[in-house]
Amino acid sequence: MGTSGSPNQHLFGRGSWPEVRRVGDILRTETVGGVLLLGAAVLALIWANSPWGDAYRALGSVQVGPAALHLDLTLSQWAADGLLAIFFFVAGLELKREFVAGDLRDPRRAALPVAAAVGGMAMPALIYVAFNASTGDGAVAGWAIPTATDIAFALAVLGAISTHLPAAMRTFLLTLAVVDDLIAILIIALFYTTSLHLIPLGLAFIPLALFGVLVQKRVRSWWLLLPLAALTWALVHASGIHATVAGVLLAFTVPVIRRAEGPGPGLAEHFEHRFRPLSAGVAVPVFAFFAAGVSIAGAGGLGATLTDSVALGVAVGLVAGKAIGVTGATWLVQRFTRARLAEGLSWWDVFGLALLAGVGFTVSLLIGELAFGTGSERDEHTKIGVLLGSLVAALLATVVLRVRNRHYERICAVEERDTDADGIPDAYETDDLRR
Template identity: 75%
Template sequence: MRRALTPFTLLGRGSWPEASRIAGLLRRETVGGVLLLIGTVVALVWVNSPWGDAYTGLGQVRVGPAALHLDLTLAQWAADGLLAIFFFVAGLELKREFVAGDLRDPRRAAVPVAAAVGGMAVPALLFVLFNLNSGDGALGGWAIPTATDIAFALAVLAVISTSLPTSLRTFLLTLAVVDDLLAIVIIACFYTSSLQPLWLALALVPLALFGFLVQRRVRSWYLLLPLAVLTWAFMHASGVHATVAGVLLAFTVPVVRSEAAGGPEAGPGLAEHFEHRIRPLSAGFAVPVFAFFAAGVAFGGWSGLTDSLGDTVALGIVVGLVAGKTIGVLAGTAIASKVLGIRMADGMSWWDLLGLAMLAGIGFTVSLLIGELAFGAGTVRDDHVKVGVLVGSLIAALLATVLLRIRDRHYRRICAEEQVDEDHDGIPDVYQRDGSRAGSQGSTGGQ
């Protein structure tokens, strides 16, 4: 039986089980973010070296059966195939948060969702304003600055070594996951050039079979993996971006443990099981490889860089990521908090939220993907998109670093409070004083 959640405050601690789970998850994501940074740097150095043609040629190598229309380049396999793994994990995380995590409380969920929506709407609006009179198809990239890259953001946190409290990290993670899922909806609705209804209908068949098996708690990879691959392949053939398949598959996976399996004592639920197995593949391989193939842009020296930033598309992306994300996240949070009557948690301030909002301006993985869909991979404008995303993300990271380092002394005090466990029961005392054992009981029943 579930206990009621503690009264909700903005940037409050939440429950101890959720805080400990998020802490472990973020440690793994930080490693993935460092690998993503490495992949990006390698790509940029290689493509701007005398051997840049070899980098371009590698991305154009074709692999796959032509008869099934899957003779894709390595760069396409990274964007269409590997990112489907990333979105599968993101879908699992989002479903778990809303079904069994602290966000099952609608009031607690409303704030990061509102922050994500604001953090997408304002950058898109600023991009449109910068490109309103371009008249050369530039408006097609309106969604590029709307995405937040959680792996990159966490990698920045790891580099600056801030003692960021768990509540802030949880808020950032939730915001970014919701952001990614909304971005995939945008891709499906606005960046599907030609829809093939028959292939789309066929994709529903293995998807339904996959859902039937996982609802019966089947874990056998030799049954589930072929169905997942078929769903992805049919989705790819339908014209809808194939990464959508990853989200749909994730949403079929049950989160909580079944009573037939023994309830809370039966071990992790299926969503947690899949996430534990697949997240290392996503963070450690899929996203860094995509970054390697997507981030390579030849700057052409300082003049080439300034020429790229002279394009209103690149300029709109930079302003959208740096200013739009900050304004949008703060505005969405403020509006939701005001409407719901939610106050800021003790010890926290809007300066903390400002730092998070700046970090949300680090857009990379999905931004680059939308740029390719909007303007075509390898085009001149796609190169300008890459420059805009890289420059905007770098500025947002630097601004967030400055603010978070200023707040670091305050963060260390909060983190010290969260680590005190005088009764040695494995639960920090502050969570017990707050009555935040909520959620320590496992949930039973359906999905």
């Protein structure tokens, strides 16, 4: 347990009020998106296992797009390669903003979520490899599947259990998910690129650079930016690197700090406001609809799947790997920095949040398709492992966080108390936290 003092001396200390308010707005959007994601996944599962399952699979196989440009992709591929580029564009904007203008520009604040994200990705990967290293038949290629947290799915779980998680812990969960999204896209680019074509990759930097020049000049005209973004995406796709990488590259060119003489938010914040509803409300749910529809019978039956090393490695990696990795990394930060948990929090709270980080979905399903091929038997087993692991992680996190909920209510009451006319809660009434 911590004592009062500077927020930088405590793990999960309060952030600045503007950052807490901004993160709250983001979390509300992602929570709604999580509900839509869950609905899309459930619909896909029901349809895929109904008498009309063949129609579901036929829909995902419909090809659209210009064949001359090698963009005659199936609807499933458009969802994974195209729509998820929007998701990673928003994640890239969020990550850049956090480290340029957010609370995480302070290395002392950044250390905890970055370390937790690394630990929460390394341990699930090790557990997966332990389950599959001896099979010798390529199953180990899916080592990265259980490494990513799905923030929309996790927040939907939080919304469903109605827990009053303190603002600092919600911010930590969001930041952890954003950081491991970045690590995931690096993993995809480095380990799941089967062939690399240098000419289209080199050409992709031309529209990317033009896009960067325009946004640095604060140009917001969609008719200029959208064609350049689409061309960058198409060339990255043609290079053999997964096209979602283009979304992150484009996001990193967008300036975060607004010009001193200009009114309103910075351009990165403006784009986040515009594209986050599209990402959370359309892109991710549509991808979930095409990716989550696994036929239990087609995967060899639930019993056969639960004895498969791939499904077991994914499920155990998400549940045990995330819990051990996030909690262990947080303990190491506390051990080596001599920081203490913020007042009112205990290690049970950290453990509950670490369990919640085991709710994986979007990126896990994407990596499963890249590792084993869309529609393959192992891809089907991966989907069941992701769904099972996420469900168990969500249920265990619900138990831990609900037990502590009355305690969270008291913390939140202190955070939200406001006796001044400026609209800033008393808990944030210091020079450091007002900014």
